[in-house]
Amino acid sequence: MRRFEVVFQPGGRTVEVVEGTTLLEAASLAGVPLEGVCGGRGTCGKCEVRAKGKLSPSTSSERRALGDKLSLGARLACQARVLGRVVVEVPDASLRLGQKILREGVTRYVPLDPMVKKRFLCLSKPSLDDQRTDLERVLDALGEGRAADLNALRELPFVVRRNEFRVTAVAVDGTLVAVEGGDTSGRCFGVAFDVGTTTLVGYLLDLSTGEEVGASAAMNPQAACGDDVISRIGYLMEHEDGLERLHEGIIEALNELISELCRDYEVRPDEVYLISVVGNTCMHHLFLKLDPRNIASVPFVPVVSDPLVFKAEELGLKAHREARVVVLPNVAAYVGADIVGGILATGLWEVEAPTLLVDIGTNGEMVLSADGRMMACS
Incomplete structure (x- = not known):
């Protein structure tokens, strides 16, 4: 299948796409954040661009949304398909501009008990009096291990001996998944x-x-x-x-x-x-x-x-x-x-007074906690 170059201006970002790719898809590949509110149906008109080059004929959605602007090179990026090399001018109004994103909030105390745990072990070395397997030696030292991942087993004999039997065991829900040389328990x-x-x-x-x-x-x-x-x-x-x-x-x-x-x-x-x-x-x-x-x-x-x-x-x-x-x-x-x-972050199920949790986003939901019950809707 033939491939063609699409250049986005200003900025000169260039991408090579397969014939038939829409300009909106090409923009995504090039890292150009074009608006696409309607999901490519050609109904919102927010992905309007100016394009020069070989493109598919205008669609009914474009004729309805752009009218006379089509003759000036205007196209809807979600409708116009690449048939040859194309240069695209992207107006500021068609870009998805960066938004301020909330990254901080209040916290509450939660007992620490992650499913992944790391523990430093100083293992006794094997001898004629102690012929336990390498895995038994590690699990006995952990005191709570039950099994081991195959990759961990394959690495185990080399890691423990290379590090003089001073290793850090990595366990997931009691299963040994890795053994690391030295003390890396603080890096988890x-x-x-x-x-x-x-x-x-x-x-x-x-x-x-x-x-x-x-x-x-x-x-x-x-x-x-x-x-x-x-x-x-x-x-x-x-x-x-x-x-x-x-x-x-x-x-x-x-x-x-x-x-x-x-x-x-x-x-x-x-x-x-x-x-x-x-x-x-x-x-x-x-x-x-x-x-x-x-x-x-x-x-x-x-x-x-x-x-x-x-x-x-x-x-x-x-x-x-x-x-x-x-x-x-x-x-x-x-x-x-x-x-x-x-719900988990707020401890909503523990509150005594009727309490409402509201999530205001692109999609909105709420949960009411009262009388030992929780009801949710969106």
Whole structure:
């Protein structure tokens, strides 16, 4: 299939795309944040650009939205498809400008008990009187271990001997997943992500102390495919590779946040052992590459609402090889894991007086706690 160059001005950002790619898709690939409120349906008119080069004929949506401006080179980026080399002028009005993202808030005391633990061990060396296996030696020293991951077993004999049997064991829920040379017990970090429809926020946490080390935020790149969850679902239904694109976009953005947090706070990505993720039910599904289309129509049924745990490498997140990703449960199709996170963070179920938790975002939800019950709506 033929490929053509698309140049975005001002700035000169250039990208090579496959014939038939829309200018909106090309802009996303080039890192140009064009508006895409309607998810590429050509109804909002916010992705208007000026283009010169070989493009597909104007659509009825463009003729309706642009009228006489078509003769001056105006096109809707979501409708115009690349058929040759194109130069695109992007007006300021068509850009998704950066927004101020809230990254700080109040906290409450929570007993520290992460599922990932690191412990420094000074192991006794094997002898004719002590012929325990390397794994038995480590698990006995831990006192709470039950099993070991295959990768940990493969590395175990080399790591313990290279470091004179002074090692740090990394365990997930009692399962040994890694053994590191020397004392690295103080280098155990996690990242908590809030995947919003419009914004993404990541918090770097020290799992040894429970303290927040730092925070970083970014715009959700999926916004180019629609401002709200219904537009995103419409986008994936109208594009054969829509789910793949939306999933890859969010994973790439989260990896950038991990990289930024690690760089800014002098933490190596392989020192990140735990990642937690919350978001509304649609964002939850897109993060996991689950098709959310049945959320959009009666009877509004998600693929899953249970809490989930995966390895980071299964999702393409760049952390420690054995890092776990904890995805909080959803409540319903339009009350997601972000609300569950809010309930846990505030201790809403413990309050005595009737209390209302309100999440004001692109999608709004609220939870009322009263008389030992909680009721949620969106």
